Amino acid sequence: MDNVTHTLLGLTIGRAGVERLGALAMPTLVIAANLPDADIIVSPFGQTAYLEHHRGITHAAIGILVQIPLLAAAMWSLGRWLQRRRDEAASPRGGDGESDEGAVSPPRRPVRFLPLLTAATIGLASHPLLDLLNTYGVRPWLPVSDLRYFGDAVFIVDPWIWLVLGSAVCLTGPRGMRHGVRWAAIAAVAAVPILGSGRAPLGVGLTWIAAVGLVAALRAAGVGTARPRAAAGVALAIAVLHVAGLATASRVAAEHGLGAVRPALAPDEAVSAVSVHPQPATPWRFDVLVESPTRIRWSLVDLARGTTGSVRVLDRRLDDPALANVRETDEHRAWRLFARHPFVGRTPDGCLILGDARYHPFPAPSWCNLCVPLPGAPIPVPR
Numbered sequence: 001m002d003n004v005t006h007t008l009l010g011l012t013i014g015r016a017g018v019e020r021l022g023a024l025a026m027p028t029l030v031i032a033a034n035l036p037d038a039d040i041i042v043s044p045f046g047q048t049a050y051l052e053h054h055r056g057i058t059h060a061a062i063g064i065l066v067q068i069p070l071l072a073a074a075m076w077s078l079g080r081w082l083q084r085r086r087d088e089a090a091s092p093r094g095g096d097g098e099s100d101e102g103a104v105s106p107p108r109r110p111v112r113f114l115p116l117l118t119a120a121t122i123g124l125a126s127h128p129l130l131d132l133l134n135t136y137g138v139r140p141w142l143p144v145s146d147l148r149y150f151g152d153a154v155f156i157v158d159p160w161i162w163l164v165l166g167s168a169v170c171l172t173g174p175r176g177m178r179h180g181v182r183w184a185a186i187a188a189v190a191a192v193p194i195l196g197s198g199r200a201p202l203g204v205g206l207t208w209i210a211a212v213g214l215v216a217a218l219r220a221a222g223v224g225t226a227r228p229r230a231a232a233g234v235a236l237a238i239a240v241l242h243v244a245g246l247a248t249a250s251r252v253a254a255e256h257g258l259g260a261v262r263p264a265l266a267p268d269e270a271v272s273a274v275s276v277h278p279q280p281a282t283p284w285r286f287d288v289l290v291e292s293p294t295r296i297r298w299s300l301v302d303l304a305r306g307t308t309g310s311v312r313v314l315d316r317r318l319d320d321p322a323l324a325n326v327r328e329t330d331e332h333r334a335w336r337l338f339a340r341h342p343f344v345g346r347t348p349d350g351c352l353i354l355g356d357a358r359y360h361p362f363p364a365p366s367w368c369n370l371c372v373p374l375p376g377a378p379i380p381v382p383r
Helices: 004-017 025-045 047-053 061-090 112-130 157-173 177-195 202-220 228-264 323-324 329-336
Strands: 275-279 280-293 295-302 312-315 341-348 353-354 368-373
Touching: 004 025, 004 061, 004 112, 004 228, 025 047, 025 061, 025 112, 047 329, 047 368, 061 112, 157 177, 157 202, 157 228, 177 202, 228 275, 228 280, 228 295, 323 341, 323 353, 329 353, 329 368
Parallel strands: none
Antiparallel strands: 275 280, 280 295, 295 312, 341 353, 353 368
């Protein structure tokens, strides 16, 4: 999932009661909820490194277990340092018994390691669980196994999860004009992917605007201030129900998509894999990919209308003889580790495409399709 979702989940869990564990529990929880994505540091090393290592060891069980005590220890050390700074600022100077004007008083709650360890555990555990929900998948058993698990239930950016969790944080947070303006700005920015993408129906955008208006009215009425933990708990429950509904819809969509593809299969063509890809902001639309040893077919399933779009076909071409020339390359290794629906293609300028049909089912370079120049071919010039 995107880091906005990870952050909002961490904040909502904190408001549900974890922030009461002790000093620095909330920032520890929010940092932990995002920490596994530190593997993004491989991005400057190129597309191959990104595909191979993103959602790698930092998202695996062993990586999570290592990060928990390291983060807790770092936050405990930070807390102790801040405590000393505050103690020095609040202490009398020059022995005259007078404190500096405006000195900061030490916090009443001491920084303790065990609450920070608990907050780090909850936050870090939430990250791979969220990532499991989408089509990118997680590899929990690294470095022992590269096996990936896919939820196929939630698009990587789900504005309805943003809305539910963001509402909880908004309603349980501090009041005042400055905070109200900040939340209005956040809501406006969050609406851009929905209203400006052109991929979601107009009704989706209007529903989003109406929901944001309702949250604003509830905030003005003071809802959430008296029982913030209950409000955050309700939001978490709604988010869970939303995800459960998407998971159920995903399974139904898989059946519809497979039913549409089966008549197009040759008598000796067996289905080897099926994946379901939620569409952004529309929890009733799914792309269903059906893979056989030689082809990948996909269609758009609209559960609200009860329709299935036309079936499109991509030849996998895994028997392309040029593959033998690139088997020892870093690109080939990354492709085999990353691609869920692998296929091979060629471009007119002599580039061998090592592709993944789940994100770009076309024989052309993209963020997930690797371009490997064949021996004797000119190196493609980026356009």
